[in-house]
Amino acid sequence: xxxxxxxxxxxxxxxxxxxxxxxxxxxxxxxxxxxxxxxxxxxxxxxxxxxxxxxxxxxxxxxxxxxxxxxxxxxxxxxxxxxxxxxxxxxxxxxxxxxxxxxxxxxxxxxxxxxxxxxxxxxxxxxxxxxxxxxxxxxxxxxxxxxxxxxxxxxxxxxxxxxxxxxxxxxxxxxxxxxxxxxxxxxxxxxxxxxxxxxxxxxxxxxxxxxxxxxxxxxxxxxxxxxxxxxxxxxxxxxxxxxxxxxxxxxxxxxxxxxxxxxxxxxxxxxxxxxxxxxxxxxxxxxxxxxxxxxxxxxxxxxxxxxxxxxxxxxxxxxxxxxxxxxxxxxxxxxxxxxxxxxxxxxxxxxxxxxxxxxxxxx
Numbered sequence: 121x122x123x124x125x126x127x128x129x130x131x132x133x134x135x136x137x138x139x140x141x142x143x144x145x146x147x148x149x150x151x152x153x154x155x156x157x158x159x160x161x162x163x164x165x166x167x168x169x170x171x172x173x174x175x176x177x178x179x180x181x182x183x184x185x186x187x188x189x190x191x192x193x194x195x196x197x198x199x200x201x202x203x204x205x206x207x208x209x210x211x212x213x214x215x216x217x218x219x220x221x222x223x224x225x226x227x228x229x230x231x232x233x234x235x236x237x238x239x240x241x242x243x244x245x246x247x248x249x250x251x252x253x254x255x256x257x258x259x260x261x262x263x264x265x266x267x268x269x270x271x272x273x274x275x276x277x278x279x280x281x282x283x284x285x286x287x288x289x290x291x292x293x294x295x296x297x298x299x300x301x302x303x304x305x306x307x308x309x310x311x312x313x314x315x316x317x318x319x320x321x322x323x324x325x326x327x328x329x330x331x332x333x334x335x336x337x338x339x340x341x342x343x344x345x346x347x348x349x350x351x352x353x354x355x356x357x358x359x360x361x362x363x364x365x366x367x368x369x370x371x372x373x374x375x376x377x378x379x380x381x382x383x384x385x386x387x388x389x390x391x392x393x394x395x396x397x398x399x400x401x402x403x404x405x406x407x408x409x410x411x412x413x414x415x416x417x418x419x420x421x422x423x424x425x426x427x428x429x430x431x432x433x434x435x436x437x438x439x440x441x442x443x444x445x446x447x448x449x450x451x452x453x454x455x456x457x458x459x460x461x462x463x464x465x466x467x468x469x470x471x472x473x474x475x476x477x478x479x480x481x482x483x
Contacts, residue, residue: 123155123190131188132162135180138173139461158192160185166200168460169246169327172453174198200247202327205466207349208378216323217251219351219463221330221382222344224374226366228335231387232356233261234433235423236332239354241440242449242456244287248327251282253318254292255344256334257310263294267436271295272321279322286441291321311343318348328460335366345377351463352382354420359389359407367408371415382462383418384408385455388425418462421455424448 133145144150144164152163164181178196185194204218214220223236237252244250254262263269266288272280272295282289293313323329331348334340344350353374357367371381386408391400402425412419423429432442440449 123158123160123188125153125155127188128153128155128160128185128191131184132181134184135177139168139170139457140465158190159195160191160193161195161197163197163199166198167464168202168457169200169243169248170457170460171245171247173457202248202460202464203468205351205463205468207351208346211347211349213349214319214323214329217326217329219328220349221328221459221463222333222350222353222374222379223330223356224333224341224353224370225335225356225363226368226370227357227363228259230335230356230358230363231423231429232335233265233332234429234438235354235356235385235387236330237262237265237433237438238440238449238452239456239459240288240328240330241286241438242452243328243330243460245440245444245449246453246456246460248460249325250287251289251291251323251326251329253321253329253331254290254294255314255318255331255340257293257314257340258334260292260294262290262292262332264436265433265438266290269295275322279320280317282321282323286437289323289326291317293317308339311339314340314343315347328463341370341373342377345374345379350379351466352380354382354385354459356385356387357408357411358387359401359404361404361407363403364407364411367411371417380466381415381417382459383420384412385420386422389422391425394427418458420458421451423451423455 129145132150133143136143149165150162151165154161181196182194185191202218204213207213223232223239225232233256240250240252252262254260266285268283268285268290272283272291274280280291282291283295331344333344355367355370357363374381388403391402409419426448429439429448432439440452443449
């Protein structure tokens with residue numbers, strides 16, 4: 121029995137993207153179908169990095185294809201294509217960066233920086249080119265968490281070269297000042313320093329730049345929200361009522377300047393005793409989940425209050441790098457894929473399609 125493309129596509133449409141719930145045929149992610157007797161081959165182009173999903177998806181596609189009478193051999197090629205998406209009106213994209221994601225919290229001490237670095241590492245582990253900018257001018261922690269130090273080099277005397285660590289491109293104000301030096305700057309000075317840090321770094325072909333935002337909603341945060349081309353923001357909170365109050369303020373700030381909220385991460389959601397296994401919600405239960413539901417936003421996932429997460433970050437080898445196949449790393453990767461899917465669903469950036477118009481006087 122000869123294999124037809126129509127019959128093959130009908131069978132392959134049974135395979136769904138676990139994050140979107142849509143099939144790959146209907147979304148035109150399945151391409152270049154080739155049929156030669158009993159041999160079939162096709163490509164699957166993912167709009168977000170998802171390397172850890174490929175083995176299961178490959179098996180599902182092969183099984184679906186072989187359900188078609190006459191199909192004997194199946195070849196599936198996966199690829200990822202991350203594109204630039206729309207940002208705030210009147211803000212230009214950064215050279216070398218497709219999408220900038222702010223990781224923010226209204227309150228300090230909720231694990232925002234730890235979440236940011238592990239989110240960056242998770243996106244990289246899933247196959248993306250990722251950068252990490254430490255925008256916490258007053259309390260930079262990414263040099264410690266990424267195990268990097270020393271002033272950035274400049275090859276042209278104008279732009280800084282980011283440090284390279286664990287597959288990430290990293291820059292931080294912490295590289296430019298001594299570790300014990302206090303940043304006693306007023307808001308405008310700190311905002312200007314941040315703007316220079318992000319625009320004067322030679323980012324190299326990044327799919328995503330993760331920005332570890334400072335806590336609060338002051339000058340520095342407004343500079344990021346108004347002048348830096350943000351594709352979206354991720355809000356990190358603990359389930360505690362005090363943290364949720366400030367998280368709502370962060371949500372409101374981004375909404376006022378037109379930056380989409382990609383979702384909410386609930387950190388320190390539960391503690392499991394390493395000795396007896398007792399489960400305890402130290403900071404309350406489901407606060408982040410309820411906040412997401414109340415605001416009509418995606419609940420990206422919950423992370424545990426675990427000693428290993430803190431120890432690994434302090435040692436310069438965050439969880440996703442230290443235990444890439446561990447349970448907690450799996451949680452970070454699932455959150456990272458959800459963020460990337462949310463970005464992929466945003467409107468595309470068409471600024472590069474428009475010609476540059478210059479007006480000159482005739483003499």
